[in-house]
Amino acid sequence: xxxxxxxxxPHGIRGEVTVEVRTDAPDxxxxxxxxxxxxxDRGTLTLKSARWHNSRLLLTFDELSDRNRAxxxxxxxxxxxxxxxxxxxDAWDSDELEGLTVEIEDADGRRxxxxxxxxxxGVAQDLLVFRHVAxxxxxxxxxxxxxxxxxxxxxxxxxDPPGGLLDPPDA
Numbered sequence: 001x002x003x004x005x006x007x008x009x010p011h012g013i014r015g016e017v018t019v020e021v022r023t024d025a026p027d028x029x030x031x032x033x034x035x036x037x038x039x040x041d042r043g044t045l046t047l048k049s050a051r052w053h054n055s056r057l058l059l060t061f062d063e064l065s066d067r068n069r070a071x072x073x074x075x076x077x078x079x080x081x082x083x084x085x086x087x088x089x090d091a092w093d094s095d096e097l098e099g100l101t102v103e104i105e106d107a108d109g110r111r112x113x114x115x116x117x118x119x120x121x122g123v124a125q126d127l128l129v130f131r132h133v134a135x136x137x138x139x140x141x142x143x144x145x146x147x148x149x150x151x152x153x154x155x156x157x158x159x160d161p162p163g164g165l166l167d168p169p170d171a
Contacts, residue, residue: 015064
């Protein structure tokens with residue numbers, strides 16, 4: 001099973017919820033009638049409607065009829081079967097990336113600059129979070145211009161960072 005979203009706070013009084021999207025195709029994934037397994041297991045949720053509001057996806061499920069019921073599902077992850085996911089070359093689960101070596105390439109060749117800690121999912125874009133070899137945490141916009149290569153099999157990620165991105169916060 002793959003996580004496609006995490007339920008956030010209720011929106012309004014009729015059971016609508018905000019979600020943290022974890023799929024590259026939310027408009028195809030979140031269609032009326034779609035069913036989602038839940039983690040922790042709270043049974044299947046059937047999508048009634050989906051709409052965008054201020055860059056945030058709002059979902060309504062048949063099983064969540066009011067704000068109180070929606071609140072019970074806060075932080076629940078929505079799952080789909082792995083075979084329901086279209087295989088994309090540029091899509092990874094965050095657990096596949098955790099622990100990968102982060103490298104940059106310069107005049108001296110490739111060198112390690114850190115190790116991936118996690119991926120923070122955002123509304124506008126995701127952030128790759130890694131521990132720099134100097135000890136500080138670095139937040140990198142997870143976009144192709146800055147992260148041109150992800151090689152899970154080789155255990156590394158190549159960055160092409162703009163100047164200053166890897167500097168410590170107090171620099």
